[in-house]
Amino acid sequence: MKEITKHYSNGEVTITWKAHLCSHSGNCSRGLLPVFDPRRRPWIDPALASTQQIIDQVKKCPSGALTTKMNSEENNK
Ligand code: SF4
Numbered sequence: 001m002k003e004i005t006k007h008y009s010n011g012e013v014t015i016t017w018k019a020h021l022c023s024h025s026g027n028c029s030r031g032l033l034p035v036f037d038p039r040r041r042p043w044i045d046p047a048l049a050s051t052q053q054i055i056d057q058v059k060k061c062p063s064g065a066l067t068t069k070m071n072s073e074e075n076n077k
Pocket of ligand 1: 021022023024025026027028029060061062063064065066
């Protein structure tokens, strides 16, 4: 199976979604629907909640498909 990894940034935090790991539990869309809307393309829009809300929700992804990274960490490399 092809492994698809997508990145979505709001300028402050970047959400990474690994499609092949997603178990489609729906936790993310139930918890933070404006950002994670499976009926929309692209289905993740990080502009629709605060950075802290995004980080808190991503931590609840049971499969590890979703991760976040602060953009400031990238810049400090
Ligand atoms: S919470 Fe994680 S595993 Fe569940 S649908 Fe969202 S990305 Fe997929």
